[in-house]
Amino acid sequence: MTGWLRVRLFPGPVNGVVSVLLLAAIVWAMAPVVDWAFISADWFGTTRADCSGAGACWVFVTARIGQFLYGFYPETERWRVDVAALCLALGLAPLFMARAMRGPGLVFGLAFGALVLCGMLLIGGAFGLPYVPTRRWGGLMLTLVVAVVGIAASFPLGILLALGRRSRLPVLRGLCVAFIELWRGVPLITVLFMASVMLPLFLPGGAEMDKLLRALIGVSLFAAAYMAEVVRGGLQAIPVGQYEAASALGLGYWRSHALVILPQALRHVVPGIVNTIIGLFKDTTLVLVIGLFDLLGMVQAALTDPNWLGYSLEGYVFAGVMFWAFCFSMSRLSLRFERRPGVGQEDTA
Amino acid sequence: MSDASIPAIVMEGVIRRFGAFTALDGVDLTVAQGERIVVCGPSGSGKSTLVRCINGLERHDEGTIAVNGVQLDGLPRTMQRIRRDVGMVFQQFNLFPHMTVLENLCLAPVKVAGVPSAEAESRARTLLARVRIPEQADKYPSSLSGGQQQRVAIARALCMEPRIMLFDEPTSALDPEMIGEVLDVIVELAGDGMTMICVTHEMGLARAMADRVVFLDAGRIVEQAPPERFFSAPESERTRQFLARILRH
Numbered sequence: 001m002t003g004w005l006r007v008r009l010f011p012g013p014v015n016g017v018v019s020v021l022l023l024a025a026i027v028w029a030m031a032p033v034v035d036w037a038f039i040s041a042d043w044f045g046t047t048r049a050d051c052s053g054a055g056a057c058w059v060f061v062t063a064r065i066g067q068f069l070y071g072f073y074p075e076t077e078r079w080r081v082d083v084a085a086l087c088l089a090l091g092l093a094p095l096f097m098a099r100a101m102r103g104p105g106l107v108f109g110l111a112f113g114a115l116v117l118c119g120m121l122l123i124g125g126a127f128g129l130p131y132v133p134t135r136r137w138g139g140l141m142l143t144l145v146v147a148v149v150g151i152a153a154s155f156p157l158g159i160l161l162a163l164g165r166r167s168r169l170p171v172l173r174g175l176c177v178a179f180i181e182l183w184r185g186v187p188l189i190t191v192l193f194m195a196s197v198m199l200p201l202f203l204p205g206g207a208e209m210d211k212l213l214r215a216l217i218g219v220s221l222f223a224a225a226y227m228a229e230v231v232r233g234g235l236q237a238i239p240v241g242q243y244e245a246a247s248a249l250g251l252g253y254w255r256s257h258a259l260v261i262l263p264q265a266l267r268h269v270v271p272g273i274v275n276t277i278i279g280l281f282k283d284t285t286l287v288l289v290i291g292l293f294d295l296l297g298m299v300q301a302a303l304t305d306p307n308w309l310g311y312s313l314e315g316y317v318f319a320g321v322m323f324w325a326f327c328f329s330m331s332r333l334s335l336r337f338e339r340r341p342g343v344g345q346e347d348t349a
Numbered sequence: 350m351s352d353a354s355i356p357a358i359v360m361e362g363v364i365r366r367f368g369a370f371t372a373l374d375g376v377d378l379t380v381a382q383g384e385r386i387v388v389c390g391p392s393g394s395g396k397s398t399l400v401r402c403i404n405g406l407e408r409h410d411e412g413t414i415a416v417n418g419v420q421l422d423g424l425p426r427t428m429q430r431i432r433r434d435v436g437m438v439f440q441q442f443n444l445f446p447h448m449t450v451l452e453n454l455c456l457a458p459v460k461v462a463g464v465p466s467a468e469a470e471s472r473a474r475t476l477l478a479r480v481r482i483p484e485q486a487d488k489y490p491s492s493l494s495g496g497q498q499q500r501v502a503i504a505r506a507l508c509m510e511p512r513i514m515l516f517d518e519p520t521s522a523l524d525p526e527m528i529g530e531v532l533d534v535i536v537e538l539a540g541d542g543m544t545m546i547c548v549t550h551e552m553g554l555a556r557a558m559a560d561r562v563v564f565l566d567a568g569r570i571v572e573q574a575p576p577e578r579f580f581s582a583p584e585s586e587r588t589r590q591f592l593a594r595i596l597r598h
Contacts, residue, residue: 244406245443249457250432259456263447
């Protein structure tokens with residue numbers, strides 16, 4: 001540590017002075033923020049009277065944390081959301097284990113099973129669980145539902161679209177190009193409005209489609225178009241010799257892609273895929289425009305409460321920190337896919 | 350199918366064009382079971398296209414090709430059937446970089462031929478010993494030398510137990526000091542009675558293993574003869590020019 005300090009910060013008199021000045025500047029700039037957010041802040045209570053006003057009033061957040069996390073999900077049923085979250089975390093964990101990709105079928109099967117189980121838990125209406133309509137979903141839980149479903153659906157769909165766009169069959173290729181360019185060329189807000197307002201007009205009279213489901217389909221198809229282009233970039237980086245070697249060994253189209261081409265292509269574009277996923281995660285806030293209250297939507301709604309006027313800074317900081325925490329975690333987790341040996345780096349085994 | 354009287358490969362009037370360029374211009378070639386052929390010729394003469402047509406990596410525009418009596422019709426099912434019997438080794442090795450050496454070898458036997466993985470692994474280890482790199486089984490291709498990679502590629506093709514092996518300039522991408530180790534493996538294989546077609550500039554290889562040398566120029570077979578006669582008494586002027594240039598050193 002001291003060695004690192006000497007080499008990196010104080011290698012000579014001029015650099016040493018610069019380092020000290022910069023450190024001082026950082027402390028000077030950060031001190032008021034730290035004071036506001038932590039030292040002078042008030043954390044617990046029930047009303048605004050519990051805040052001294054010297055620093056941040058986190059009481060606004062802690063008093064309403066239930067709504068921010070679960071939306072209008074019935075309080076007695078909120079344990080189901082917790083269980084679903086745990087189940088999702090356990091189901092997805094093997095995806096990030098170093099050697100788990102040796103048996104991808106099992107790993108993806110487990111993840112898919114976890115998703116289905118989560119859905120059943122949240123919706124209910126079976127196994128003695130009371131039905132909870134999706135209009136009562138909200139807050140962080142809704143954000144995660146939209147993001148997870150969006151990612152889970154857009155990833156495989158994006159791969160298929162990318163393969164279709166590179167197909168030698170002209171009709172298939174044309175359809176995929178048209179789909180990608182159509183969805184990529186439209187703002188997500190427009191897609192959500194269309195899904196919410198226009199789609200019901202085209203459905204036969206009386207046919208009602210869940211608002212959340214419509215948003216999920218819109219978000220998934222939108223993200224799939226972006227995912228497809230990222231994956232296509234990876235496919236184009238694979239030398240033609242890899243396709244030829246796979247063919248010459250007797251592997252057909254699907255097995256060549258599943259076993260030889262995609263494992264390499266996807267690893268090339270992990271940063272791009274994560275970019276798309278993070279973008280999708282943050283875009284979930286747009287479901288507010290069709291009357292779904294995600295985390296940010298719940299915070300904004302709470303800000304209009306006359307008892308809590310004037311705490312928008314705390315509300316937005318809280319929402320921002322939550323979004324950042326999830327996005328940063330995804331970014332870190334994705335490194336696990338980049339660091340495996342075999343592609344573009346030396347054997348570490 | 351395994352009838353020895355059916356030739357391994359029969360090509361009749363095979364033509365392959367790339368736009369205005371004619372890579373193969375009416376090739377007739379019959380290869381008997383167990384015959385070892387070396388294909389040579391100047392660059393651009395169609396050598397690679399010729400071998401790539403045999404396992405359908407390149408489609409032919411006209412003429413017919415039959416492998417072990419099965420006509421190449423371009424249908425995926427036919428192609429897969431033929432490719433199980435035809436192994437191929439490429440100039441650029443084309444190993445799968447995301448798999449270990451052992452996984453490279455076992456992939457096709459397990460996934461295509463349905464060999465149980467334990468059996469595929471023991472077959473793979475035997476072959477790695479045969480190409481003299483048994484100790485590299487668990488490494489990734491990127492940590493091997495070019496010569497080692499090409500020997501892995503040969504073992505990978507052999508792991509499907511093909512009846513025909515195609516070599517497309519197997520030593521052209523190698524550093525000079527590694528050419529020998531790959532040639533040794535190919536010559537040793539030639540003693541096995543497998544049908545082999547090898548495109549190469551290594552005339553020493555032709556002398557050591559070939560039953561017949563086929564000389565290709567501008568997409569046509571100009572001359573074919575057993576190696577002794579091909580090198581000592583070439584009939585065509587074009588062959589003499591080629592040999593004079595290639596054997597000058």
